[in-house]
Amino acid sequence: MNIGAAARASGVSAKMIRYYESIGLIPAARRMENGYRVYTATDAHTLSFIRRARELGFSLAQIGRLVRLWQDQSRSSAEVKAIAQIHILELNDKIASLQAMAHTLETLAQACGGDDRPDCPIIADLAGAGLASSLAVRNGRVPRAR
C-alpha cells in the first residue's frame, strides 16, 4: 500500500499521515526503491485508531499514549481509563464554558429588538454598560433597551 491507499483505507489524509510520522506519533514508514512510503494493513489499522481517537477529541499527545497502550498487551485498563477520564473532564470544562457564553448571548439576543434602531442590549453589555447589567443577565433578567 502506498500512502494514498493507506489514506483511503484509514480515512486519514496523506498529509496527516506524513505529519503524524514527522512528530513521531507513528514510526517512519519503510520506503520502496523510488522513495515512496509503504504501508501494511496493520499500519492502516493504526491510522484508523488514530482517526477514531481524534473524532473523540483526544489530542495527539493523548493519542500517542493510547496507541502505546493499545499495542501493549500488558497494559492495565486503569491506565486507559485514566487518560479517558482526564479528557472527559477537559470536554466537560469546555462544554460548560461554551454553554455559559451561549446562555448569556441568547439572553441578550432575545432582548434585542433586531430592528432599525441602534439600541441594543448586546452592544450595551459589551460596552460594559456594565457590571450591573451583566449581573442582571446572569440572574436571567435583562435591562430594557433604553
Added chain:
Amino acid sequence: MNIGAAARASGVSAKMIRYYESIGLIPAARRMENGYRVYTATDAHTLSFIRRARELGFSLAQIGRLVRLWQDQSRSSAEVKAIAQIHILELNDKIASLQAMAHTLETLAQACGGDDRPDCPIIADLAGAGLASSLAVRNGRVPRAR
C-alpha cells in the same frame, strides 16, 4: 496612559494590545517622543469591549465588526443581533459536538473496569472492534469486555 496602564485598565495584556494594533483591530496608537504608545480612557474602554467580547467567544473578525457597529450611531440593532446569532449557532454546534464526544466516552469509561487487566472497551472502540460496538454505544448499550 502608556501600554501597561492601558493593559491594567482594560484587562487586555500589553502583548495583545500590540497584536490587535498589528492586525488592524484597533488603530495604531499615537506615540510619545520616546516611541511609547499613548492611550486615552476611550481607548481603554474599547479594549475592555474587546476583552468582554472575547470572553463571550467572539472571534477577532466578529469583534472588528462589533466594534465598528458600536461606534456607529446609525447602526441598526438588527446588524448586531445577526452577528450574535451566527455566533450562538457556532457555539451550539460546538457544544453539541463536544457533548457527543463526552457522552460516548463516559459510556465507554463507565464500562471499563479500570483495573489491572488489559481488557478495555475504550481501547476496543478505538481499535474499531468496530462499527457494531460503536453503534451499541450510540444506543446506550455497551459491549462487555471479553
Added chain:
DNA sequence: GTTGACCTTCCCATCTTGGTAAGCCCCATG
C-alpha cells in the same frame, strides 16, 4: 550612577490541518 521597571521590535512556540509549489516516478494512450 546604578538599579529596576517599563517600553520597543523581532522571532519562536503552541496545535492541527489544509494549500501550494517544484520536482521525480510511473503508466497508459496516441
Added chain:
DNA sequence: CATGGGGCTTACCAAGATGGGAAGGTCAAC
C-alpha cells in the same frame, strides 16, 4: 516514442489567539 495525467516526494506558508523571551532604549527613584 512521446506526452499527459496522476501519484509521490520535500518544503514552505497559512490559519486562530496567545504567551515567552531576547536585545536594546528610556525613565524614575534612590
